[in-house]
Amino acid sequence: MAERKATVERNTLETRITAAVNLDGTGTATLETGIPFLEHMLDQIARHGLIDLDINAKGDLHIDDHHTVEDIGITLGQAFARAVGDKKGIMRYGHAYCPLDEALSRVVIDFSGRPGLTFNVTFTRATVGGFDVDLFMEFFQGFVNHAQVTLHVDNLRGDNTHHQAETIFKAFGRAMRMALAEDPRMAGVTPSTKGVL
Numbered sequence: 001m002a003e004r005k006a007t008v009e010r011n012t013l014e015t016r017i018t019a020a021v022n023l024d025g026t027g028t029a030t031l032e033t034g035i036p037f038l039e040h041m042l043d044q045i046a047r048h049g050l051i052d053l054d055i056n057a058k059g060d061l062h063i064d065d066h067h068t069v070e071d072i073g074i075t076l077g078q079a080f081a082r083a084v085g086d087k088k089g090i091m092r093y094g095h096a097y098c099p100l101d102e103a104l105s106r107v108v109i110d111f112s113g114r115p116g117l118t119f120n121v122t123f124t125r126a127t128v129g130g131f132d133v134d135l136f137m138e139f140f141q142g143f144v145n146h147a148q149v150t151l152h153v154d155n156l157r158g159d160n161t162h163h164q165a166e167t168i169f170k171a172f173g174r175a176m177r178m179a180l181a182e183d184p185r186m187a188g189v190t191p192s193t194k195g196v197l
């Protein structure tokens, strides 16, 4: 099986980002974004998705975190799209429920080739660790648009905002791990009756 790795560099007047992914990693993350809470979340994707992530972002944080968070989502989405390639042999669909104490989230992903995000989350607070929780949806929208995946994110319950966010990212990692897993019976086969994804 070919290595499923990609590195994408994306520079705009607002942000300069490099994102490297290895879909068959061991869950190590090297993160330099200037946004500690986002790094805590990206670390969950790596650890629970068994995906190696190396993300370096220099953004206009003197304005706020918005451009940097959205553009990390975009760049990471581009890296995933490139690393997953023609999607032959993958499970395509993945889902996971992850709890953290009182919080529970469900994430369902389909490497459909079509961008689509349903984000059904009501955070109990507006910020967590100094991070504006509105930006989580911006991150996932950027990711979905460029990875070309269908993604349903539901926070089913939770009182603590940190727990809500963390269960979403853990479930996202786990769902990704399932969707990207390869079944030897599907080797060389596109998991679609259309024959193309």
Ligand SMILES: [Mn+2]
Pocket (backbone or CB within 6 Å): 040, 162, 166
């Ligand atoms: Mn935590």
